[in-house]
Amino acid sequence: MNYTKTIVCFANSRKIAGRCVAGKEWQDGKVGEWVRPVSNRPTHEISEEELRYQDGRDPQLLDIIEISCNEPQPLVYQRENHVIAPHHHWKCVGRFEWKNIQVWLDKPSNLWGLGESSYSGLNNRVIIGQEDGSSLYLVQVDHLSLLVGPKAPKYKDSKRAVQGGFMYQNINYRMDATDPVIERQYLNKADGQYDIANPVICVSLSDPHQAASNQPFYYYKLIAAILYPERFQ
Numbered sequence: 001m002n003y004t005k006t007i008v009c010f011a012n013s014r015k016i017a018g019r020c021v022a023g024k025e026w027q028d029g030k031v032g033e034w035v036r037p038v039s040n041r042p043t044h045e046i047s048e049e050e051l052r053y054q055d056g057r058d059p060q061l062l063d064i065i066e067i068s069c070n071e072p073q074p075l076v077y078q079r080e081n082h083v084i085a086p087h088h089h090w091k092c093v094g095r096f097e098w099k100n101i102q103v104w105l106d107k108p109s110n111l112w113g114l115g116e117s118s119y120s121g122l123n124n125r126v127i128i129g130q131e132d133g134s135s136l137y138l139v140q141v142d143h144l145s146l147l148v149g150p151k152a153p154k155y156k157d158s159k160r161a162v163q164g165g166f167m168y169q170n171i172n173y174r175m176d177a178t179d180p181v182i183e184r185q186y187l188n189k190a191d192g193q194y195d196i197a198n199p200v201i202c203v204s205l206s207d208p209h210q211a212a213s214n215q216p217f218y219y220y221k222l223i224a225a226i227l228y229p230e231r232f233q
Contacts, residue, residue, distance in 0.1 A: 007065055011136075018050075114171060122165070
């Protein structure tokens with residue numbers, strides 16, 4: 001039987017051929033649990049057609065959205081997942097006010113452990129078996145440095161990418177940014193470093209990924225959304 005989840009949208013990031021949407025449940029203005037609407041595809045992404053509102057618009061960050069779901073689908077590394085009813089339109093029922101963001105923040109001691117870094121990241125992955133079930137955090141940081149340029153500079157064919165470097169609880173991180181609005185905006189700029197003061201970021205844990213055939217699988221930490229007041233003016 002279908003049921004409805006009403007969430008404040010804190011991420012609408014790119015994933016494979018679709019999107020990864022996530023938010024916290026809106027309970028008459030009170031903070032609920034994290035919810036990630038997913039599809040039955042092997043990699044769980046939502047197609048752009050599936051997430052579209054009836055009037056053709058796409059969900060935006062801070063939209064309050066009603067989503068029809070078929071069943072919970074908690075995974076060992078993503079307990080927040082709910083399979084959508086794919087033939088039901090999503091419905092925007094309001095907008096979240098930025099001034100209320102502080103109450104909705106998470107305050108973990110760290111972001112899924114330390115010490116596992118990829119060649120281009122810092123504290124940006126979790127080895128299989130070290131997951132704790134949670135895969136989403138909404139945290140505020142004092143400073144975010146967006147790094148634009150080739151992801152692997154030593155390789156001539158390396159694609160340009162946007163990564164985010166920040167400190168949280170006195171620990172440094174550098175992760176890929178998968179917020180499509182931010183990616184488009186900053187890939188249109190020259191290579192370099194661009195700074196955002198006091199943003200709120202939604203950090204997400206990916207599906208298992210193997211960088212190379214001779215390497216173990218990891219869950220990668222991603223900056224799924226970057227939120228700051230000027231973005232919503």
